[in-house]
Amino acid sequence: MRAAQSGDQRAYAELLRLSAGMLRPYLFKFLRSSAEVDDVVQEILLSIHRARHTYDGGRPFRPWLFAIARFRLKDHLRKVYRDGLRGAADLSEIEEIIPAPENKNVTEPSETGEYVKEAVAALPPKQAMILKLMYEDGLTAAETAKRLGMGLSAVKVAAHRAYKVLRKKLAVSDEQ
Amino acid sequence: MKDMESFIDELSARPCHRNCGLAQLFFTWMGGAALYIAAVLFLYLTPRPDLLGKLLSDRPFEIEILSLIAIIFSTALAACAAAYPDAQQKRFVFFLPLLSFAIFIWTMFLAWLTSAPPPLPAWHEMNCTLCITLLSLPPALFLAWQIRRMASVRPRLAAVNALLAAFAIGALALRLSEPTNSIPHLAQFHYLPMLAVAAIGVLIGQKLFRW
Numbered sequence: 001m002r003a004a005q006s007g008d009q010r011a012y013a014e015l016l017r018l019s020a021g022m023l024r025p026y027l028f029k030f031l032r033s034s035a036e037v038d039d040v041v042q043e044i045l046l047s048i049h050r051a052r053h054t055y056d057g058g059r060p061f062r063p064w065l066f067a068i069a070r071f072r073l074k075d076h077l078r079k080v081y082r083d084g085l086r087g088a089a090d091l092s093e094i095e096e097i098i099p100a101p102e103n104k105n106v107t108e109p110s111e112t113g114e115y116v117k118e119a120v121a122a123l124p125p126k127q128a129m130i131l132k133l134m135y136e137d138g139l140t141a142a143e144t145a146k147r148l149g150m151g152l153s154a155v156k157v158a159a160h161r162a163y164k165v166l167r168k169k170l171a172v173s174d175e176q
Numbered sequence: 177m178k179d180m181e182s183f184i185d186e187l188s189a190r191p192c193h194r195n196c197g198l199a200q201l202f203f204t205w206m207g208g209a210a211l212y213i214a215a216v217l218f219l220y221l222t223p224r225p226d227l228l229g230k231l232l233s234d235r236p237f238e239i240e241i242l243s244l245i246a247i248i249f250s251t252a253l254a255a256c257a258a259a260y261p262d263a264q265q266k267r268f269v270f271f272l273p274l275l276s277f278a279i280f281i282w283t284m285f286l287a288w289l290t291s292a293p294p295p296l297p298a299w300h301e302m303n304c305t306l307c308i309t310l311l312s313l314p315p316a317l318f319l320a321w322q323i324r325r326m327a328s329v330r331p332r333l334a335a336v337n338a339l340l341a342a343f344a345i346g347a348l349a350l351r352l353s354e355p356t357n358s359i360p361h362l363a364q365f366h367y368l369p370m371l372a373v374a375a376i377g378v379l380i381g382q383k384l385f386r387w
Contacts (some may be wrong), residue, residue: 004188013188020180042183049187050387051327053195054260064262071261071329 016045023069030073044072119169127162130155201322202256209315213349216311221353236287243283246276247344255337259326288359304365308346316342328385335381336374343373
């Protein structure tokens, strides 16, 4: 790092490669996919680049590197969680996403309703209940949380998961 | 996202900023703060008429001023240390403000036990808080600007300490200027607002020092 700070580009590139190698196993503990890990590694390398003037050459490099890595990882996870909740809040999207089976008129509410009901019934009971309250009975997430005695975030997360499973199931059955 | 190798090549080709150590950051701000206090005290406000006498003979006043200076030093040092990613390696720095505040509170308590000055007119009271707040703005902005150039992974801690350091500068300047010895007044309108300042630091830290 000291060589990198004094302007040695090759040493700096080598340092970034080594850092990426050290970061990967650490990030795999928290993130699911390899693509996501790569994205976060690149974010961290960019942060290292922006912060390299703050490195004190007299101190070990790893604590400095991992402090930045933890900070960026937390940022990333916060963003992922927030986006997840935002997705859960847009439950009305289900209506647009539910595919209308081919050769069937979308104005046939009974058949579309059956189609969705079957998919919802196959969900875990709590998720099914949440969807029923929010989608069929028209309750808000807050009202559903109150009715089921759950936290608002827990309801949103459960709804989001149910929504994802439902979308997948409906897409598969549509292909069939 | 781009391919990792080309990304690394691109990063390594970019120019490097000059290294900036903790000592440099801290002493730059402290130097600026000392000049600012002197300028405010002699050019804007005027030193209290009994200042020299109190500094030489009034022990509680001496300790109060010294502990205010200790608060400025310790909080500024903690704010500067929190501007670096590896701040956890200098963890003791973050306990120094607690120590200086403990000494300061103890000093004020002792002074309160021994003093009984006449009450002040009501208009004076909020004036003091307002004046300290205004006086603390330039050092707060300067320190915030310095910290934003670094890479804080503890933005709230950095913000709380930076604001406390700046507010303590305002409080010190006013204490050296205003001939008031009412400890309840000082506690309520000069020093207790520090709690609000710390709360503001907690609230804005993450946004202020985002990088």
